[in-house]
Amino acid sequence: MKAAVIVFPGSNCDRDCKVAVERSTGAQVDMVWHGDTALPEGLDLIVLPGGFSYGDYLRCGAMAALSPVMTEVKAAAERGVATVGICNGFQVLCEAGLLPGALLQNERLKYVCKPVSLEVTNAQTRFTSGYGGRREVVMTVGNGEGNYFADEATLDRLEGEGQVVFRYQDNPNGSARRIAGIVNGKGNVLGMMPHPDRAFEAELGSADGALLFQSALASA
Amino acid sequence: MKAKVHVFLKPGVLDVQGKAVEQALHGLGWSGVEGVRVGKTIEFDLKSADRAAAEAEVKAMCDKLLANTVIESYRVELA
Numbered sequence: 001m002k003a004a005v006i007v008f009p010g011s012n013c014d015r016d017c018k019v020a021v022e023r024s025t026g027a028q029v030d031m032v033w034h035g036d037t038a039l040p041e042g043l044d045l046i047v048l049p050g051g052f053s054y055g056d057y058l059r060c061g062a063m064a065a066l067s068p069v070m071t072e073v074k075a076a077a078e079r080g081v082a083t084v085g086i087c088n089g090f091q092v093l094c095e096a097g098l099l100p101g102a103l104l105q106n107e108r109l110k111y112v113c114k115p116v117s118l119e120v121t122n123a124q125t126r127f128t129s130g131y132g133g134r135r136e137v138v139m140t141v142g143n144g145e146g147n148y149f150a151d152e153a154t155l156d157r158l159e160g161e162g163q164v165v166f167r168y169q170d171n172p173n174g175s176a177r178r179i180a181g182i183v184n185g186k187g188n189v190l191g192m193m194p195h196p197d198r199a200f201e202a203e204l205g206s207a208d209g210a211l212l213f214q215s216a217l218a219s220a
Numbered sequence: 221m222k223a224k225v226h227v228f229l230k231p232g233v234l235d236v237q238g239k240a241v242e243q244a245l246h247g248l249g250w251s252g253v254e255g256v257r258v259g260k261t262i263e264f265d266l267k268s269a270d271r272a273a274a275e276a277e278v279k280a281m282c283d284k285l286l287a288n289t290v291i292e293s294y295r296v297e298l299a
Contacts, residue, residue: 059288066285102291105236149233149291
């Protein structure tokens with residue numbers, strides 16, 4: 001099993017993601033610099049990590065979405081490679097047009113950093129199959145711009161097609177319909193604000209994130 | 221040519237900064253203030269002699285990078 005973590009200038013969860021994927025799945029994880037124009041061969045999983053790519057300048061994730069490596073990430077996602085964007089990575093996926101909607105400033109203008117309970121809204125995706133019958137998982141959020149927004153028609157479509165994967169039990173940032181994570185129509189691109197990379201072993205307060213990486217690779 | 225691009229969140233998209241500024245203005249006694257929106261202005265020089273071509277180019281820049289049209293609208297000024 002082979003995974004890659006994309007490193008943008010200003011990413012700060014890239015090492016966390018590498019360790020999280022390695023320890024929870026045993027996969028080999030390569031770090032790929034944003035300026036690279038090729039991805040390693042035979043990838044089963046691509047992770048876009050959290051952080052503040054390009055200092056969050058202009059809009060969160062906007063400039064990272066136009067990085068040279070993103071052409072390859074888009075092509076891989078189109079081929080069906082499992083792709084996960086966490087926090088800033090979710091913002092990058094939205095800016096890149098790989099997922100619908102956008103992340104706005106938090107409703108109460110506050111940076112929110114705490115463990116949150118999430119409802120597993122769709123346990124049939126390739127990222128959540130490992131949760132089995134579990135309807136609730138715990139992960140940590142850490143964001144100032146995590147307020148998911150999409151127009152009503154898009155939200156209806158996401159809900160109707162089962163593309164809403166996680167919802168906050170208690171909405172920390174004003175996200176539309178309590179959305180914490182969504183997948184694309186094909187189901188191979190997941191964007192989420194909570195951090196599975198900060199919840200991959202019990203010592204971290206939760207090991208629920210490990211199951212997500214395991215599911216993603218088991219489905220590859 | 222000087223270009224100015226004004227970017228604002230679309231009407232209907234919650235502008236929390238605008239709301240906070242509006243509340244601050246109310247707190248200072250300007251109770252008649254309504255609908256505050258906080259946007260940004262991006263200005264730059266553009267080498268171009270032709271106004272129509274410059275406008276098309278700046279619009280392309282907006283759609284590609286300067287604005288996210290899912291949530292924002294923009295207005296271009298050329299001088």
